[in-house]
Amino acid sequence: MRHSGGYSADPRIRWPEWLPWLVALAGFFLLPDYLSLGARILIYVLYALSLDLILGYAGIITLGHSAYFGLGAYVAGILAAKAGVSDPLVQLAAAAAAGALLGIITGAIILRTKGLTLLMLTLAITSVLLEIANKADNLTGGADGLSGVVVAPVLGMFKFDIFGKTAFLYCLAVLFIGWWAVRRIIYSPFGASLTGTRENSLRMHAIGAPVYWRMVLVYTVSATIAGIAGGLNTQTNQFVGLNVLSFESAGELLVMLILGGVGRIYGAFVGPVFYLIAQDYLAKQFPEYWYLGIGTMLVLVVMFARGGILGIVDAVLARIAKRS
């Protein structure tokens, strides 16, 4: 049972697909002390979904996805802290619009290239944004970060509380919409053409598909979702630091997605859950070993388990099915 989508796959939602939402709701009621970690996980799931769309499905290798996340985070933060716009949905819409705008501009430019050049361009774009955020410190707070982010109650009713209850449910709702949109895209003919391009771009050209424009479109959608995730990150932390734009953050996101399983929707769910929970436990106790752990994990996954955690689950299930 690979939820990898595709035009020929059955698009109906199967029962295991409701499991993540049940787990999230159960977590909300049973683990009230971990809601801020939970909100962080939800944000990173949304962020990983956006990366999965371009990396896993369309096969665009990028090292600079943090550009869109960071831009969304800073747009929401600057609106809230400097421009006095405190409505969370307006902030989120602005973050999404900023992500989309940067996505379509940069996508239209860089998707003409491929391979190392593409990789390099994604990295360079993120570096440019990082430099801007670092140097424009009267707007972004520079290396000290942007604090004083004010977020009004959602829809005027639900106030962000110190326990993170509102933040958690708010992130969950946004993630649900994001998941629904990504799922629709993946099961559509458009989604099938993305997978087709990943597998054989030459043939997609040969059957007359407008490959370039489809790539630009999916890149823009992905950048929009990443922008929203960035906006959510600002709203729940009420702070924006330079690290949202760093190469390490883009690298960590890649690790999460690969760990879960790339090119499948629920890989983007499983990866961040494992990664962030492990980080919460281990990074505090053994900060020196944390990076060693991620690095080793990444090397092992590439060497031995290219499908990530869900790939291992698949293999185990297949073996059980064979035996019975």
Add this chain to the structure above:
Amino acid sequence: MESLVPSIVSVAFHGAALGMVLYVISVGLSVTLGLMGFANLAHGVFAMAGGYILTTAISRFGVPFPLALALAFVGVAVGSVFLERLLYSRLYTASDLEQVLFTIGLIFIAVAVARFIYGTLQQPVVLPRYLTGQFSLLGRDFPTYRVFIIVFSAAIVALLWFGVERTRWGAMVRAAVDNRAMAQSIGINTKRLFTLTFALGSGLAGLGGALGAEIIAIQPTYPFENLVYFLVVVSVGGLGSLRGPFVAALIIGVADTACKYWLPQFGAFPIYLATIGVLLWRPMGLFGRRV
């Protein structure tokens, strides 16, 4: 105008030193990419290792500077052979994504190991007496160490170019870059060639890291922070070529120094913009061949 000339000379001089270091570090990456099509993002790890070997050898064991430089080269080259045989060689046929992830994983590991052994502080470089001070030329004073960097790197570069253009090994490397299958079919042991070339490229990176330890600070985040620079040199210069990255490294060294000198408020911003511009204008780099 009178005050402009000395500053131009100074920027060109320091830029050339930085560019030379960048070239010695990055040339191995260019060759690995051209020869094996392997996107080794962890190349900076070798440079960092070279830097640590040099600083440790000098400050803890009192090894003389020239010997420490040689140790950095040999140590990194030998270490890289193990890495190549054990890990890299399994991924030559893997997809770009897997190579990228694997090498990012190596960076994470290297950062953690460096932090574990040396802590987060920058490693001080203790230079021998004869390389400190000023060197006067045409009525101007230049820091002796930077002059040494330029002269020494130029010698290395000349040696490398001679090796690739004039020796049998170089002819085999060039043949394998052009057409690996054909090279193999006429009896070139490409596997061994890869290992040797990889070791040489990594060793050079170690040497460059050690040589430039005073310019590019040796600290655990080195492979992350300077990755963009090494990649810019290679992608702007053109893959698999020796001359392209040389020109690119010099341009970037001088441009970076000039930006820091005259436009410090912009940081490295203009360099990245220029890189984007060049890559859009010529996606294969300034001297890259169309594939």
